[in-house]
Amino acid sequence: MNQTSLVDGQPDLVLAEPPHLVIHSNEERPRLAASLLAFQAAMYLVTAVEAAAMGAISGNAAGWGPSILSLLLAIALLRCAHRVRSNRPWRRVRVRVLEFSLLGWAAIDFALAVFLSGTWLGLLPTLTRIAVPATVIVLLARKQVQ
């Protein structure tokens, strides 16, 4: 049985297997990338709430700018997740640009930490700020398996 992919118009490979083994090769990777994008968005929403709380508690205006930026970034990531999940390939370029930007910002941050204080930022920053965007880029960049 074949079905036409929304990604590239090519037929998806659907095996005659039990339901839990059915492979939708053209859609699996973007779907996982979309899930990671939503996870990233949730992380940035958390930082938006935290920075807003910090600004409110301390009266420090420096908390509000990052809070608003984080909120906007989270919305952008959620929109990207939706677009990737709905399988519109021409829009994936935007997602990759966004992810490369986040990766670049993380690279600057990590490099500054090493340069200024001679230290690595830690395990979770490595996972959430490097591993996750890198995985999204890889998932969206790999060629479709036919």
Place this chain on the structure above:
Amino acid sequence: MMGASIFFHGGMPMDGATGQVGSQLYDLMPEHRPALWAMGLVLAGGVWAVLRGRGPRLETFRRLPLRVRTIVALLLVSGAAHGGLAWGSTGGWRVLFAGSAVMAVLVALRLVDGKSWRLWAGLLLGGSLLGYWKELIGGHPGDQIGITVKAIEVFALYLVLSPSPTKVGTRRLRQAAATAGLVLISVLNATAVWAGAFGSASGDSNLLDHHSNGSISPGMVMNPSGPTEISVTQQAEADQLWAATTAFTNRYQDPSVAAADGYRVEGIAGNDFHAGNPEYQNDGLMLDPTRPENLIYGMGPDGPVLLGVMFETEGLRNDPPLTGGAVLDWHRHEQVCFSLTPPGLAGLVDPFGNCAAGSLAIPTTNSMMHVWTLQGAPTRFGDLDEAWKQDYLENLGR
């Protein structure tokens, strides 16, 4: 030591053995280290098994949809972490952690075998998160291992709650609900971790222990300079420093005099206003009583009141001078977010390692030390009790 600690506290050991004690939020509890190794082993073993291993279950696993394979992998990593935690625990904790590990493996096997798994996986992951939150809210601080495992479980739960691609009809609605759930769970998770970190903070490094109260506030690193024993000579040095600083800085009771010497006194407010002097902060001198890097003012009934000074070291990598030894109670700040929009401190690195967008993570600041020059203060160096400060300022006019 450094091999493992590179992942924590910006690569600096914070176990007290080096005289440095920071929050467990950014650290790894020693009894949790087996969990780190277990996760690493399972990841490495999993990659090897998928690439090179043979067997009917592995064959089935390779043919599973990517989302399901990811859930299996995340469950096994979580199970490995709980197995490692069981290894490093005793009594009831060991049983609970071991039970979680076994459950994770069993649910992962259900996925591979094509049995019904969604409910079991949801119950296991949801229960694990709820149990962790209960401990945190009970005043037990989380550490990097616990937070990492919970982040993994939150993502796994999201994948479990997301509808199958083959689902028709309500798929969009269910996907939106799953994403809303992800956001809610992430916010609750972060709130619980912060509650645990701040709720357990006593500020007394002597109380630092494992699954009980007594931890440093997030963002603080206490006593970064060596031994805690105080010699007679060090006490004399500290007394001399306090006397010289108090005598010299008396002139700064008038903020306009401080401004003339380069201190940034504009906008004095509250009980703890730090007026920095950019020239003194970069003059190559440390602990000079005639050139303190910051003056500390509080707002009394009749205007600003000089409470003390704060000395700073220059450069992030320089240790504070040994003068006065542990009497001087130096501290640093760690995991600080510095905003560029607008420039200024924007809070702390969050439990998942992120700063808000548009800000940079600073793993460590330079060392700082307060000297309280006002007469009758309960302490001359280090932390001055906020309530005492408040009372002092309010009673000045009476």
